[in-house]
Amino acid sequence: MHPETAPYDQSLLDVGDGNLIHWEVSGNPAGRPALVVHGGPGSGSSPHNRRFFDPEAYRLVLFDQRGCGRSTPHASDPAADMSVNTTAHLVADMERLREHLGIDRWLLFGGSWGSTLILAYAEAHPERVTEIVITAVTTTRRSEIAWLYEGAGRFFPEAHDRFRAGADGAEDLVRAEDMVAAYSALMNHPERAVREKAAADWCAWEDTVLSMEGKGTPYTDRVDDARLAFVRICAHYFAHGGWLPEGALIRDAHRLAGIPGVLVHGRLDMAGPPTTAWELSRAWPGAELHMIEDAGHLGGERTRDLILSAMDRFAKG
Numbered sequence: 554m555h556p557e558t559a560p561y562d563q564s565l566l567d568v569g570d571g572n573l574i575h576w577e578v579s580g581n582p583a584g585r586p587a588l589v590v591h592g593g594p595g596s597g598s599s600p601h602n603r604r605f606f607d608p609e610a611y612r613l614v615l616f617d618q619r620g621c622g623r624s625t626p627h628a629s630d631p632a633a634d635m636s637v638n639t640t641a642h643l644v645a646d647m648e649r650l651r652e653h654l655g656i657d658r659w660l661l662f663g664g665s666w667g668s669t670l671i672l673a674y675a676e677a678h679p680e681r682v683t684e685i686v687i688t689a690v691t692t693t694r695r696s697e698i699a700w701l702y703e704g705a706g707r708f709f710p711e712a713h714d715r716f717r718a719g720a721d722g723a724e725d726l727v728r729a730e731d732m733v734a735a736y737s738a739l740m741n742h743p744e745r746a747v748r749e750k751a752a753a754d755w756c757a758w759e760d761t762v763l764s765m766e767g768k769g770t771p772y773t774d775r776v777d778d779a780r781l782a783f784v785r786i787c788a789h790y791f792a793h794g795g796w797l798p799e800g801a802l803i804r805d806a807h808r809l810a811g812i813p814g815v816l817v818h819g820r821l822d823m824a825g826p827p828t829t830a831w832e833l834s835r836a837w838p839g840a841e842l843h844m845i846e847d848a849g850h851l852g853g854e855r856t857r858d859l860i861l862s863a864m865d866r867f868a869k870g
Contacts, residue, residue, distance in 0.1 A: 554604040566653055568646045570637035575623035576616040584612040586656045590663035590671050595786030597622030605860050610868035618643050621782045628785045629778035635789050640796045644674045664688035672802045684867045685814045689850050690830035692802040693795035705762050712761040719754030737788035752784040762824050766849040806836035814840035815863040817856050819848030
């Protein structure tokens with residue numbers, strides 16, 4: 554990994570609807586522009602991602618999507634208006650941030666939900682994207698949501714029963730979208746204790762799905778307001794299928810023709826089975842897919858090495 558770097562510029566950008574998104578820039582002010590798009594949705598940006606980029610070669614932008622990280626209003630506050638927090642809003646925010654920073658075109662990097670948002674942005678603004686690097690490929694299709702919150706329960710039936718029971722009054726629900734909607738309702742409950750329990754139950758399930766990767770409990774490890782915002786935003790997005798027509802991102806991947814793409818996906822990804830990465834690679838002219846046999850959703854050493862290799866290659870233009 555490249556050395557730790559600190560941002561040389563950061564601020565809040567007014568993107569409308571009462572929302573301010575936090576952004577920061579590190580690396581070389583004259584370097585190749587790149588944007589890190591975090592996952593979740595609602596995870597917030599991580600300084601660890603700076604280490605994938607050579608600070609001498611890249612002008613690197615990180616930002617917190619609406620409602621999380623250091624952006625305001627924070628989704629942990631029940632008064633935060635979630636009706637103005639959708640995929641279309643986030644795509645528009647990215648474009649406004651690009652213009653604000655005076656960037657003509659940039660490389661996009663992210664994984665999991667970040668890959669969905671990257672694809673949505675790039676298919677809407679292909680002329681603004683130089684390259685794309687994606688890990689843990691997801692497109693937030695309803696079928697993918699159904700797998701994560703229902704289908705994966707076939708491997709973890711005990712934990713899934715607890716997750717189902719946590720959806721107040723939804724113990725007998727069959728469809729994953731109904732359960733996710735039930736959790737979304739709980740995350741908008743006026744009592745903090747109700748929201749905290751729902752968030753804990755949600756994160757316990759997310760960690761169970763990744764438990765065979767042996768990397769601890771990354772979701773449960775989120776604390777206090779960060780956990781509340783994460784689950785509220787996730788449930789909000791997934792209850793609406795990410796506001797995307799089913800299969801649209803793969804259907805419209807032809808719009809990415811001419812944009813070099815690197816897809817890195819773990820064969821053992823229980824949260825997002827490899828079929829999505831495979832389908833996207835076939836629909837995107839010029840994309841290269843690396844399937845990592847011994848990695849899951851969180852990746853491993855081979856995942857890291859492939860990301861670093863792609864970034865070093867693209868740094869040369």
